[in-house]
Amino acid sequence: MAATLAQVQGLVEKRRDEYVRRLADYVRMPSVSALDWGVRETGAHIRDVLRGNGFDARLLPTDGQPAVIAHRAGPDGSPHVVIYGHYDVQPPGEDALWDSPPFEPDIRDGRMFGRGTADNKGQHLAHIIATELLLELNGQLPCSVTFVLDGEEELGSPHLNEALAGIRDELAGDVTIVSDGPVDASGHCQLVYGLRGIVAFEMTSTGAERDLHSGHYGEIPPNPLWTLVHLLASMKDADGVVTIDGVNELVAPMGEREQQAMATLEPDPDQLLASIGATRLAPSPAASLVERSMARPTLTINGLHGGYDGPQVKTILPHTATAKCDIRLVDGQDADTVWELVQAHVRRHAPDVQLAWHGAMHPSRTPMDTPYAEVVAGAVRSVAGAEPTHVPVAGGSLPMWVFTRTLDMPALLLPLGNVDEANHAPNENFVLDRFYQGIAISAATLLALGRAAD
Ligand SMILES: [Zn+2]
Structure with a gap:
């Protein structure tokens, strides 16, 4: 007998404590890729969890940290769903800023x-538990x-594309x-069809071989901070237009359906500003706020460092300065091409500045009329009781392009996190209610995708 959503939800209800414990155990394993803390061990742990559920699971080596690949076949003729998540985490940052230690999970409110x-971890564990429950109830997915x-x-994800391209046949799926x-600001689930890409880089300027007295040497060697300030000013004007030569010309226009969806998503500017504790908007040529995050590239200075920032006065001419930046890319802006344009721009405006590339992702866009959208939206409705918000492009970046571009399948982002x-x-x-709901949404989605093929 086919498992029903109600059965899945009943079991989730009963086993809440167990699932929370499992999430806590998983979070307790640090897996900070930036610092190479415990990543491989955590990957092996989640591989073993999937093996325990009857998945054919392994660590796929890459030139960096391994990816976990786990496969389990469904009935003949059923669709093949690829579920992507990541088991590495961000560095915790300063412990003092946390109310409880970052790797000692604590439950409050x-x-x-x-x-x-x-x-x-919680989001993909929800999917893993969903498959576990469907297997328990049905004997098969x-x-x-x-x-x-x-x-x-x-x-x-610097090595994911190469690694997955190498097992392309295994990943010949129907949908990712x-x-x-997070869900949207009002707490509704959302279905996201596209993501911005990114190019991250660092620019370093050097003057003399050491810091110098600003009175004796102030105008002798170039001041690396001024060099970067002028260079940065040449990359974006005061009206918010990115002025790196050639970058804007690549932007692909939004389709009609996407534009309609965008119009329904325009936030109230005052509310948005209040939610982030800001009092005014940055200058932008965009006609709307949605356009800023979906249809236009950004250039963000993530950090600008150099010289003295201690107490009182230290009148030095710093010998070096660094700017870390990212550009978020929209459809049409191939990340490799944009990086070439950045390099050419820096060569032209500040040839002595050293550029370092810190990673890139292409943008991705799945057409909003993909038939999988309605199947997934129906699953969300059946659990959450409301239509998900349909979002043509989200502002952030994930390696969805590996699935849409390299593996050539539609990819839908279905965030389960709280805002x-x-x-x-x-x-x-x-x-935690989002975690439990995520398990049900995942099970409903897999059930609906299986039914759609009948
Ligand atoms: Zn993240």
Whole structure:
């Protein structure tokens, strides 16, 4: 007899404590890719969990941290669903900023606090538990499922594309589902069809071989901070237009359907500003706020460092300065081409500045009329009782392009996190009701995809 959603939900209800314990055990394993803390051990742990559920699971070596690949076949003729998540986490940052230690999960007010709770361990664990429950109830999955769990997502997945391209046949799927990030601001689930890409880089300027007296040498060697300030000013104007030569010309226009969806998503500017504690908007040529995050590239200075920033005065001419930046890319802006344009721009405007590339992702876009969208949206409705918000492009970046571009299948992002999950920040947390709901949504999605093929 086919498992029903109600049965799945009944079991989740009964086993809440057990699932919370399992999430806590998983979060307790640090897997910080940026610092190479415990990543491989954590990958082996989650591989073993999947093996225990009857998945054919292994660590796929890459030139960096391994990915976990786990496959279990469904009935003949059923669709093949690829579920992507990542088991690495962001560095915890300063311990003092956390109310409880980042790798000692703590439950307060219905939330589990800890690094990786929502980004992304809790979200893919919800999918893993969903497959476990469907297997328990039915003896088989409603469709073939392959988990791809990345060990380097927080580094920008530098080796995922090459590694997955090498097992292309194994990953010949019908649709990819990715759960990462939060539901929308009103608490509704959202279905996201595209993501921005990114190019991250660092620019270093050097003047003299050491810091110098600003009175004796102030105008003698170039001041590396001024060099960077002028260079940065040449890359984006005061109206917010990115002025790196050639970058804007690559932007692909939004389709009609995407534009309609965008119009329904325009937030109230005052509310948005209040939610982030800001009082005014940055200058931008965009006609709307949605356009800023979906249809236009950004250039962000992540950090600008150099010279003296201690107490009182130290009148030095610093010998070196660094700017870390990222550009978020929209459809049409191939990451490799944009990086070439950045290099050419720097060569032209400040040839002595050293450039270092810190990773890139292409943008991705799945057409909004993909037939899988309605199947997944129906599954969300059956659990959450409301239509998911349909979002043509989300502002962040994930390696969805590996699935849409390299593996050539539609990819849908179905975030399960709470809006205030504080991902990448101190006190990251996952609302446990969202975790339980995520398990049900995942099971409903797999059941619906299996039925759709009947
Ligand atoms: Zn993240």
